Amino acid sequence: MHKPLPLQCTSLSFRGFQFAQAMLFAIEEINNSTDLLPGVSLGYKIYDACGSLARSVRVALALANGNEIVSVPSETPCTRPAQVQAIIGETSSSPCMAIATVLGPFYIPMISHFATCACLSDKTKYPSFLRTIPSDYYQSRALAHLVKYFGWTWVGAIRNNDDYGNNGMATFTETAKQLGICLEYSVSFFRTDPSDKIQEIADIIKASTSKVIVAFLSHMDMGVLIYELSKYNLTEYQWVGSEGWIFDSETAAMDKHHILDGAIGLSIPKAHVSGLREFMLDVKPLSLSNDGLFTEFWESLFSCKFKGLKSTAEIERECTGHEDLTGVQNSFTDMSLMPIFNNVYKGVYAVAHALHNILKCNKTCNNNVLLDPFTTLLHIRNIHFKTKEGDEVYFNENGDPAAKYEIINWQPRENSTVEFVTIGLYDTSLGPEKQLNLKNKSIIWMRNSQQVPVSVCSEKCPPGTRKVLQKGRPVCCYDCIRCAEGEISNITDSVNCVRCLPEYWSNERRVTCVKKETVFLSYEEIMGVLLTAASLFGTCTTAAVALIFFKHRKTAIVRANNSELSFLLLFSLTLCFMCSLTFIGQPSEWSCMLRHTAFGITFVLCISCLLGKTIVVLMAFRATLPGSNMMKWFGHAQQRFCVLGFTLIQVLICIIWLTTSPPFPFKNFKEFKDTIILECALGSALGFWAVLGYIGLLAMLCFIFAFLARKLPDNFNEAKFITFSMLIFCAVWITFIPAYVSSPGKFSVAVEIFAILASSFGLLICIFMPKCYIILLKPEKNTKKNMMGKKAPQSL
The missing domain is CATH 3.40.50.2300 (Response regulator)
Structure with missing residues (x-):
């Protein structure tokens, strides 16, 4: 030892x-x-x-x-x-x-x-x-803000493995995380480390995808690193440096391979x-x-x-002590x-x-x-x-001075020299938004480029998309997913897509909400024009039939089946045709209440007339039997009262419906994603089905009575035609219910109009066309004798 x-x-x-x-x-x-x-x-x-x-x-x-040893000449007095x-x-x-x-x-x-x-x-x-x-607390934060300023979110970090580097990089990492900057790698070394440790750092840099390196190093450690990196000619990286080396002329002189060209960093402000x-x-x-x-x-x-x-x-030579210092x-x-x-x-x-x-x-x-x-x-x-x-x-309470830094850019010049150009200032005494201030000077980047380098893990997500993090990777690595229908993002790198308001929908690019198209059955579209034409045709046809009946009102065939009810029936059919027009056009509060109530009342009036006609036929047959006194109880006054009574019941149902929960205009957003359907909500579904149910009840009674009177031995028995008309009426409205429920939007309105027109035409054709045929084409049969003649009944 x-x-x-x-x-x-x-x-x-x-x-x-x-x-x-x-x-x-x-x-x-x-x-x-x-x-x-x-x-x-x-x-x-x-x-x-x-x-x-x-x-x-x-x-x-x-x-x-x-x-400590103090050497003071004896002749010099000193306290x-x-x-x-x-x-x-x-x-x-x-x-x-x-x-x-x-x-x-x-x-x-x-x-x-x-x-x-x-x-x-x-x-x-x-x-x-x-x-x-x-303190490096301010420098580290300033470096993070500088990196963020140039849009670099994917960087590497190298530091001194001592208190200076470790503490400085810890603050930088914390601030970078707050600013959305990710570190691909963070490595440390000390200048006395073996060469294989430094070579390992060079290998990490070569394998990295980030193009920006933040170096929190002293000038001595930076010199050691540059010597190692020069072996690999790693010139395609943008260096960001701390004050330990960024304005050090010795470090610049060592960079023979121009690895650090274009470096930027912080330095103590120039002084004299x-x-x-x-x-x-x-x-x-x-x-x-x-x-x-x-x-x-x-x-x-x-x-x-x-x-x-x-x-x-x-x-090489001997010192004289008189060498000239001026040329050194x-x-x-x-x-x-x-x-x-x-x-x-x-x-x-x-x-x-x-x-x-x-x-x-x-x-x-x-x-x-x-x-x-x-x-x-x-x-x-x-x-x-x-x-x-x-x-x-x-000095402040921590013994530190005010923090102010110049932002330095390494700009290569002729003869392989480097000029440290001040391109900005970082002053912590100013407000947060004003601390970083870059001058309007041209910056030279790596490889003598004028273009700001790009160093991101993932490209920015354009408007219309949102960021989705990649599993197991830093937050700076993500995929861009297109916003769903009805959602938008109008900023770059949006984390979430915003859902449009109910009356709006996303455009094709998903960058803005556009107003949805409002849809309703209008007079301008083809379907509306056809239904309107059918309604007007039915109205005109009914009016023509009424005119024919009025002109021949004294003939046998008109007088035979209660002409008063016939004219009332024609009037109600006219209203039925015309009420279909209330279903066309943009719904309003009044049109919504009118269309269903008008439809319900006019159809009840129509069927009440048919029911009256059927009862008259039955009563007339019963009256011909010996000892019968039926017609006395069902004369013209009773017929009018019957029609009025049946109709008033429907009017009462409609009044209750309108006073409790009437139909109202409603914007349907759910049927179609990109359109608004303007329709009439029923208000009370019970009221709507009560109106339809009452019409159906009267139609069934009318069908039963007509069916019972179909074989009575009159030469012109109207009950057969009423039976056919009620069959058509019931068939139309039975098929209407599933069609109405399953039809979307304005098509449900079209189905309801079609049902009204089809049932109205069925009644008009079945009841009045045979009579018009005889009146206009077979006038010889339009006699009392022919009407009263008996013949064997035919099976239906």
């Missing part, structure tokens, strides 16, 4: 060196100021954690104990507090969490410039942590700190300090070695991280303003005040000031 070797920093990070320089610039500016902390100089100690959590915690413990008053750093979230956990019980303020994990906002765990960069660039590029103070840091920095900057410090490795183009001279340098700058100034308030500085400061980290922390939380560039600096 061997004792593990101590941690060693193997190389100089220019990025970390720049952050340190930004802190030094702020401290020097404050120490030279006469307004802020006059007469007080800030001291500092810089530690290199070398990207190690263990080393970070070790430094934090040393600071908390006050055991130093027992403990460090604040820490500026760390750069990443995980080291910050470790340090903040250690420093929490001591309430030593820690202000980070680049640690964005939302978990660090938890003041119960990290009471002394503050930062000058927004006057004098900082010049300070960083001025290395004279560093070279005059005789510090070993200068030697290491100079050798890394110019890739050389000073004489006497050569290692066994081959060095590398990460040290790159000032693209100026927004982060500004965060360091603001963090130092936050501490200075807090100390200024504690020491009650005006023109001078009270040096007798004993400083302690807890008091410093309380004052830092409450500071609110503006930097010389006009930036407001303050």
